[in-house]
Amino acid sequence: MLWSPGAVMITELDKEGSSRASRDFSITTVSGRSMNINNNQTKVSIKPQSSVFAGDTVTLSCEGRLTERKIIWYKDFQTMTNDDRTLTLRDVGVSNGGKYACGVLHQTIQSPRVTLSVRVRPKPVARVHPDGRALGGQTVTLTCELRETDVSSWTYSWNKDDSPVHASRSPEYRIGSVDESHAGRYSCAGHEIGGSRHSHTSDEVTLSVSGPSMREPLFNVLLVGVISGLSGAFLLIFILALLFCCRRNKGGRSLSPSPDRRPPTISQTPTPSGSGTVNGTSRTNYVEVNMKSMEETKKKNKGEECYDHIYSKLSF
Missing domain, CATH: 2.60.40.10 (Immunoglobulins)
Structure with missing residues (x-):
């Protein structure tokens, strides 16, 4: 069987061949027919998280049963110089992104790799x-x-x-x-x-x-007021003119008789001699009044408005 570096699971068996326990191990090196198998007890944690923006600070920790052993850090399968259990990356850049793992000095044990992603910080x-x-x-x-x-x-x-x-x-x-x-x-x-x-x-x-402009609303109010006032004034003038014309048309018809409407002839007749008795200084005048029928007058002035007035002329 050919072996290669990687993770394997080994199961412990008792004398009768029954399974007792299973553990994870790592095959770190293979040389000829021999291989180095170690208990896989280490792991890497990233804080605050595995995906960050450029400029952030990232802390990687190598965790496991490491006691006082010296730690080695790996990035993209390359050994780093840091030998502390905690690896702090300040003001990270895109180039700091990659796969990280940790191990023990002078041993081939390496933790499972974790990926750190670094992106450019966006600007809204x-x-x-x-x-x-x-x-x-x-x-x-x-x-x-x-x-x-x-x-x-x-x-x-x-x-x-x-x-x-x-x-x-x-x-x-x-x-x-x-x-x-x-x-x-x-x-x-x-x-x-x-x-x-x-x-x-x-x-x-x-x-x-x-703030809302005060000039424009004030101007609008004044304009509306002026227009309303002028409209009311013109309407009032029109109504007054109409009433004046109506009254003028009614009052324009003269109450004096037309030339054709001659008043009844009234003539004075001298007092007959010897008629009547005059007492004292009193004086008696006799007046003759010729009356024309209103019906005749209306017929004569047909089509013209007539008034029921009788005009007389007294001659003394």
Whole structure:
């Protein structure tokens, strides 16, 4: 049988051939017909986690029954100079990513390898809508965009003038009915949910808020008032003119008789001599009044409005 380095399981048997226990061992070296088999008791742990961003600090620990033995670290099957049970990598870069294992000096035992993944730290982009100056009372939406990461879920935190103001799982931060107190410089950052990774802080965006313009509403109110007043005045003038014309048409018809409407002839007849008796200084005048029938007058002036007036002329 040919053997090669790797992990094997060896089962202990009693005299009767029954299984007593099973343990994991590692075949570390093979030379001819001999091989070195060691109890696999070591392992490597990574904190805070195996996937980090550039700039983070990572701590690798070699754990197991190592007592006071000197530890050797391996990266991508290459021996490292560190001889401590703890390997701390500060301000890691992409080049620090790889497979790590630990072992004991002068022995061929190596722990199972673990993979450290290092990615470039992302930087979000902050946006504000509507862009530019917002009017008081409007709804403003701030958006934090994070792309090209392997993080499945983020918590988005917002700062206003370098002070925290909001945090949620939504990349949008909505401010309803803004006023001048909301004006300022806003920035955002992402923090991994259930992990230790976080993004860079975005560049700042400025939110400017101005109160509603008072000149325009006042001008509109004045304009509406002037138009309403003029409309009322014109309507009143029109009504008065209409009433004046109606009354003029009615009163314009002269109550004096027309030339064709000659009043009845009234003539005075001298007092007959010897008729009647005159007592004292009294004087008696006799007047003859010729009356025309109203019906005849209406027929004569057919089509013209007539009034029931009788005109007379007294001659003395």
